[in-house]
Amino acid sequence: MKGGRLAYGQDAQGNRIPDYSAAGYGGGGVALPKAPVKVTVPAPGQADETATVQAAIDKVAALPQDGTGIRGAVQLAAGRYHIAGQLHLSASGVVLRGAGTGSTVLVADRPSVRTLVTFGEKSRYATVGTAHNVTDEYVPVGSTTLTLGNTTGLNVGDEVVVERPTTQAWIDALGMTGAWSPNWSLRSERKITAIHGGKVTFDVPLTTALEKQYTQATVYRYAFPRIDHVGMEDLSLDGQAMSGDPDYAKSFYNAAPWEFNAVQDSWITNVVWQHFGGTGQTFLGPQSRRISVLHTQALDFNTTDSSARSEAYLLQGQQNLVQDCAVTAAKIHAFSTYGRQSGPNVFSRCKATLVDKTYDAGGHERWGSGTLYDDVTLDGSLLLVNNGSRGSGHGWSDANSTAYNCAPQQYMVQEPPTAHNWAIGCTGTLMKGSDGQVQSNGKHVMPDSLYDQQLHDRRATESARR
Template sequence: MSFFKKIARDIANKVDPQRHSERHQEQLHSPQGPQPQGNYGNSFQQPFEAPPLDDHFVEVQPPQQPGLTNAPAAPSDSTLEALKLPDEHHNTIPDFSRVGYREGHVRIPVIPVSVIVEPSNNDTMDDTARIQSAIDQVSAQPLESIGEDGAVVRGAVLLKAGMYRVAGALVIHTTGVVLRGEGQDEAGTIIVATGAIQRDFILVNGMLSSDMGTVQNQQTLARTKDMMPTNGYKSSKRPSTTTMAGVYVPVGETHIPVESIEGFSVGERIVIERPGSDEWINDIGMDSLPPRPDSAASVQWKKETFTFKYERTILGIDDVTSSLIIDIPMVMSLDPKYPPAKVYELIYRSPMISDVGVENLRLVSEFDPVNAEDEAHGWYAIVVDNTTHGWVADVTTMHFVSGIFASTWSRYITIQDCSVLYPVSKPTEGGRRYQFCLNGQMGLVKRCFTNNARHDFITLARCCGPNVFVDSTGVDANNDTGPHERWATGTLYDNITCNTINVRQRLWKGSGQGWSGAYQVVYNCTANGNNSCFQDAPGSTNWIVGFKGGQTRQPEFEAQSTLVRAENATVEPRSLYWAQLVARVGDAQYI
């Protein structure tokens, strides 16, 4: 029996294929949105062992019809081999399994309740200060370690079922604090964003303070840079190094040859900083973007704003090859024709909070009922930033301009079993109706649902990745799912159903966004429209596998088309993300 068949058999014997759809609180949370279905797969080998590119995926056969006979499927291990899909530089599909809270393989913890808040049952009362006071009370409690995964918690604020009215914003700014309700349906906990203040509503951010959510501050600071502080990396006294001259490091690789391994140690968190360069920008044509149709100039890409910083952990050090072995594969290639990447110790300039969450409640924004395009009200329902290992779970949002956003300085965030419904805004203008948005690193959206979006599931400019959207559905969007704006890397769209999926050249659109992304994976996804577009930037690769949906015959901008494999078919394993997670951790836990 082959290795792959043995692993597949062991998984089939040990794992109930429905277990990963269980909720992290057995009685507390109620399911929303689509649920994952069965089938786990096996591991990937080192990228240089990959076979030639050929179409030998295992397609899931449709039900037999009278008078027709379905051909038997090939062994599933051939599909796993095909999924390596190296390009001419040996770039391969990365392992996406280390995303989400605590790398995705443990349940979101059930944090003990520390403070209980009752609804005021007063339609004229502002509950902002009352709820924020409870959050601050829990924030002052001592930290306690729980479980074996490194979680440190203080406690949960429980908002009892009923309606709460918040005229400002709510801020979670301290490690180990959870805001929890008693249900996301109409009989559960409902927080209404009242008034005509255009602001983000629940802010999970280690660089904010509780007074930033007051009505007075929101009236003057909402959606300014003060409310969106930038973190960064501090310099370290520890040695730094650069990637080895003349060595190409492909996407999917975990061995990073460096000029010196001196001073680095196993378990250390590092940054791999790939600098921007004029030559790279020229090679992909982003220094010659044409003007917009209205004759306005496009913003040409500049090297200073296209430096990418990937956070990783050292799992091993190879003295023979002078290589650092990292936990998460590269999701952007390191080409020796461009300046070398710098490698250094990860130290944040400002504190990052952890083990924080928003769960099991409903958020509703007031709006002008006679103005279907009203925007003087809640913008993003939840924004998570300057946070590592956090979550948003079992939350429904309604009537906000946009939904749930894990922003640039978010790390290892899980957004699960959430619904973003009926946004109210101008329906087609930019910057609006971004329903589930990941722009940090190691983010995970799973089992979520949205409607009436512009963009159902997206990343934004210079998003480093990896990030994963899995087992989720968008209905009636007027724009696309996929990387948006400028050059996101390392995103997996896995079993996503929506109207349109694009990975493409945007050229002059949005003031000169150009290439929206590279090294993107679209796996067993379905687009209900006929205008999806997949294109590869020069020197890069995307992987489109098992795509069902219509592709445009007239792309808006000409570019190299991405090879679509197993078109209009479903391949096994059903989910790439779940297959990779099972291959890495076995049958530990499914969440």
């Protein structure tokens, strides 16, 4: 801290810890809207309520959006709603709300593995206009500015993609030869805030460096249809019946309470789910953006004797925030990311309490860059590491990620070629093989939360500019 704000160091190339504060609804620090009730669903009986609840969702979806993007809320009464099928929120501005956690429960009332509630559909990037080449030899992590060969067709306020293609040269530099293939790109969605000649400035920093020696990055305007302002509030979900699926031992990964597809500026708040089994019980998929998951609990998983673990909270996409969460389960990835995502994403003030065997947390596979583990407590291991040949050849699973004031039983922080991982103020045993950037091992530092302080600093800067 210096002068009441965070002070950042840099390496010789200018890389620094990114500002993660743009994670969450509205780009971070924006209060969730309160959707007015438009349809009330009566208290449930013992019959299947799938069609009744879905009809209420569809009725609100047919209403016009107000000036804030909201159509309205479906209000569920107290009681146990038996859901033999699935519920789908496919239109912007619709909120599914209960009478409180434990009071309103969506019950998976059929022994069949599935996702109980889905938000949005799948989408696809489409380039609009010309893709402009980045001409800088090197753009460091944490930077919001780069140089383009020309800026024709770009304007302040445009939403753009900064695309960083994966090449064999970069894979070789990471030591991932033979494990990874150069058939994917990191796509960072950003808004242009300034243009000066060829210099373009964005609202959110990059979380992986752009290195001319390894790849030719481009910037382009894009179309990517998403819905927005959808949410689920004040209820519980129970997946116990799914464990009766005859194929559960193989398919339990797909037994999930909910998932976000192509969705942005949306939320889950005050929701508890239990007795599910699968991958990403909080599943913010790779096409999700600016989602807040606040005050939630993932409890008592129904897993199997398989050697693989489920994920309790799984972040993909960009600018997503999980805050004030809790996990109880056996043998699980408590707080995790999947690969090929460019962040920034944040776990903040989350706790995983040991029930039976063991927990771990950290990136699961293939360059999950720009993740902040902030004030996370874990009865297990926090791992920002190279997972090597494990799984399908997961390799470097975290890059340019930060563990800040975390309290695991033990932790390992390794340094990827071409990148960093940081650990600051973490307690627990620092594991052998940790060659990453570690400060204040064994002692928490001030401020308590990096995410909260970065958000405070950003707001102060924005206020001063206004």
